[in-house]
Amino acid sequence: MKSYDRLFIGGEWVEPSSTNVIEVVSPMTEEVVATVPEAMEADVDRAVEAAKRAFDEGPWPRMTPAERGAVLAKVSDAVRNEMGDVAELISGEMGSPVSWATMAQVLAPTMIFDYYAGLGSTFAFDEFKDGLLGPVLVTKEPVGVVAAITPWNVPLFLAASKLSPALLSGSTVVFKPSPETPLDANRLAELFADAGLPPGVLSVVPAGREVGEHLVNHPDVNKVSFTGSTAAGKKIGAACGAQLKRFSLELGGKSAAVLLDDVNLDEALPLLMPNAIMNNGEACISQTRILAPRDRYSEVVEALVEQVKLMKVGDALDPETVVGPLVAERQRDRVESYIRIGQEEGAKVAVGGGRPAGLDKGWYVEPTIFVDVDNSMRIAQEEIFGPVLAVIPYDSDADAVRIANDSSYGLCGSVYTADDDRGLGIARQVRTGTYMVNSGIPIDFSSPFGGYKESGVGREFGVDGLELFLEKKTVNLPAGYTPKP
Numbered sequence: 001m002k003s004y005d006r007l008f009i010g011g012e013w014v015e016p017s018s019t020n021v022i023e024v025v026s027p028m029t030e031e032v033v034a035t036v037p038e039a040m041e042a043d044v045d046r047a048v049e050a051a052k053r054a055f056d057e058g059p060w061p062r063m064t065p066a067e068r069g070a071v072l073a074k075v076s077d078a079v080r081n082e083m084g085d086v087a088e089l090i091s092g093e094m095g096s097p098v099s100w101a102t103m104a105q106v107l108a109p110t111m112i113f114d115y116y117a118g119l120g121s122t123f124a125f126d127e128f129k130d131g132l133l134g135p136v137l138v139t140k141e142p143v144g145v146v147a148a149i150t151p152w153n154v155p156l157f158l159a160a161s162k163l164s165p166a167l168l169s170g171s172t173v174v175f176k177p178s179p180e181t182p183l184d185a186n187r188l189a190e191l192f193a194d195a196g197l198p199p200g201v202l203s204v205v206p207a208g209r210e211v212g213e214h215l216v217n218h219p220d221v222n223k224v225s226f227t228g229s230t231a232a233g234k235k236i237g238a239a240c241g242a243q244l245k246r247f248s249l250e251l252g253g254k255s256a257a258v259l260l261d262d263v264n265l266d267e268a269l270p271l272l273m274p275n276a277i278m279n280n281g282e283a284c285i286s287q288t289r290i291l292a293p294r295d296r297y298s299e300v301v302e303a304l305v306e307q308v309k310l311m312k313v314g315d316a317l318d319p320e321t322v323v324g325p326l327v328a329e330r331q332r333d334r335v336e337s338y339i340r341i342g343q344e345e346g347a348k349v350a351v352g353g354g355r356p357a358g359l360d361k362g363w364y365v366e367p368t369i370f371v372d373v374d375n376s377m378r379i380a381q382e383e384i385f386g387p388v389l390a391v392i393p394y395d396s397d398a399d400a401v402r403i404a405n406d407s408s409y410g411l412c413g414s415v416y417t418a419d420d421d422r423g424l425g426i427a428r429q430v431r432t433g434t435y436m437v438n439s440g441i442p443i444d445f446s447s448p449f450g451g452y453k454e455s456g457v458g459r460e461f462g463v464d465g466l467e468l469f470l471e472k473k474t475v476n477l478p479a480g481y482t483p484k485p
């Protein structure tokens, strides 16, 4: 994999301010596969200064939205042209199974770039209307300098979900990827430069938490767009609140999939399972609590166990792999500690629970199903972020809704039933930002996505995702004013 010795700041690859490097370690071999410079506070300061200059002096905010959209479309094409390489790059960085990565970590980002590229020609940034007292223009202007901060689990997807609307708005961006996944971020910087993005509009500062805090607190950052843990989101929200800085947060989840008593498991499980253990279980929207009717509990468990046994665990770069290694040793420690906690709490392991045989190198954990789980247990309340599911019995539809809502999170959820409208009735009662009724599609890029409760603040995707990066201005116009065509 390609190493870097410079940082992308202000449109150029510049000398970093320090000699610190980030080592990218393969989750399969546990060996260092590339290095990149670690951005320091001084590098962040340079990046923010460049972003502020590019915002204040242009041309980016003054170009038409369609022109900005055209740059996004070029980047989308470029990513699509090297889809296989990018998927392997991401799988190599963080262990996402390459078949899944091709679809969700590469194709999906191109759909996001394309969607916002299209909005550049269709979204009404200006609305002239008759106000109560006279003609009015409501115009939507870019928020300014944006700090985009992402975790490692779906790195390019999250970069696309923040950079596309932020850049389309005319804002300029300092992007801080996670230290586990700096390589795809640097590749994206190269593709943006090739696509003709003006200098300063995007900088990439791979770094850890402390440098992230410096970026969040920087007085010239106007808006923070954060995806990551709820713990970090609370700190960032507090820091932004203290400065009355705009912020949006996409945080953790502990979503419940409800199997209603009329469910056909042969139809439901192929839709549910890819969302229950997706991306090695390292996904905010994973359906990690599975709610089963008490009188069909053993049948459901049996079917789930069968599905899990079919999942091939192994090298993320093998196209047959369904579950790859976890991102890092500390993540495997975390997941294994939750497996111990579950057992101490009285839940039973129905399948998995250990390390897969024959994989001596790499941070692998067997896909694991816990049964006899009570929703008050820590394995049902806390985000494990690994391939671990909890199957929880319920007694009635109302009980299923109660259990689904008995969570500090509210990101996603799903219901499977022979009756779509009964499912929709459940969807309306569960307090989450996204829901699936007899569907395997958790996110629609043209529609809002985000969290209730501790899963976040604000909505990404769709027009809502663009509005996160816009300020509204009302201009009162003189009587009789007519806008020029």
Ligand code: NAD
Pocket (backbone or CB within 6 Å): 149, 150, 151, 152, 153, 154, 176, 177, 178, 179, 207, 208, 209, 211, 212, 213, 214, 216, 227, 228, 229, 230, 232, 233, 235, 236, 250, 251, 252, 253, 283, 284, 285, 383, 385, 411, 451, 455, 456
């Ligand atoms: P994390 O919160 O530790 O780190 C995420 C990013 O924020 C990293 O780049 C990190 O360096 C940075 N960071 C951490 N603390 C910071 C602070 N105080 N100030 C500024 N930057 C800070 O999360 P993680 O462990 O890397 O990622 C996993 C989490 O991300 C899970 O909770 C998962 O659910 C969540 N996630 C949510 C979504 C969503 O759309 N809701 C999507 C993907 C992941």
